[in-house]
Amino acid sequence: MSVLQSIIFITALAGTVSVLIAASCSLSLLSKMVENMVSVSVGILLSTALLHSLPEAFSFPGSEPRLLFATLLAGLLGFFLLEKISLLRHSHHHEGDGHDHHHGHDAEVAGRSGWMILVGDGLHNFVDGVLIAAAFMADYHVGFFTALAIIAHEIPQEIGDFMVLLxxxxxxxxxxxxxxxxxxxxxxxGVLAYFFLAQAHSIMPYLLVIASSSFIYIAVSDLIPQMHRRPHWVESLRQTVLIACGVGFVLLLSVLH
Known part of the structure; x- marks a missing residue:
């Protein structure tokens, strides 16, 4: 098997195995607890962005902190504008308000956060593919273990993504x-890195920052406001504990990684 074929096979495996493992947890065990799992998702998304992706982006050799912070700001504002355009397009109406909206209109409007999380997830997976390809081009064994490490650290993020989508x-x-x-x-x-590794490597920190901005924006602008709608102190305590569980999950796998 050639290096390119190995990269395609391993990146496809890494990109799907973590999703399938997360799906087996999220869609069978956790989907009946979506309301509570929103709090876990907040912890997972924020800790993935702030404790994993952003530090990784800033650790790239030659990365410019000012440009990366500017990219983070642009990403947050960009997702704000995307959501604003979506809101304007759908106006402020809802099903049953007398404006003859079709069934499922509310779900379409609510689904905008789902589409934004998919954008961030796609960018993050793209960067993972570049990392795997770079490792494989250095050494087969390094590439294999890099893929295993990426699968492990992707699982909590994918669980968070599933909860956001549901x-x-x-x-x-x-x-x-x-x-x-x-x-x-x-x-x-992985394929683009095989042919254009130098160029792909140079944009990786900025892709990581944009992906992180989507995770941060969705957690802060969409999920946390939902949690504030249930202000009872018992519910607030449960939410805090579940956020801590999400953070702890990411930290645990980071330590093992």
Whole structure:
């Protein structure tokens, strides 16, 4: 098997295995607890962005902190504008308000956070594909263990993504399909890195920052406001504990990684 064939095979495996493992947890064990799992998703998304992706982006040799912070700002504002355009397009109406909206209109509007999380997930998987390809081009064994490490650290993020998609109104089958498609972005990253490694390496920190901005924006602008709608102190305590569980899950796998 050639190096390119190995890269395609391993990136496809890495991009789908983590999704399937996360799906087996999210769609069978956790989907009945979506309301509570929103809190876990907040912890997972924020800790993935702030404790994993952003530090990785800033650790790239030659990366410019000012440009990376500017990219983070641009990403946050960009996702704000995407959501604003979506809101304007759908106006502020809802089903049953007398404006003759079709069934499922509310789910479509709620689904905008789902589409944004998929954008961030796709970019993150693309970067993972570049990392796997770079490792494989150095040494087969290094590439293999890099893929295993990426699968391990992707699982909590994918669980968080599934919870966001289910909360946004996606069906289980659609959530699985779109996550698998995003997972295959790793193959694209791997193939492009094989042919253009220097150029791909130079844009990786900025892709990581944009992906992180989507995770941060969705957690702060969409999920946390939902949690504030249940202000009772018992519910607030449960939410805090579940956020801590999400953070702890990511930290545990980071330590093992």
């Amino acid at each position: 909360n946004a109104g996606f069906t289980r089958s659609r959530a699985l399909l779109y996550n698998l498609i995003c997972g295959l972005a790793a193959v694209l990253g």
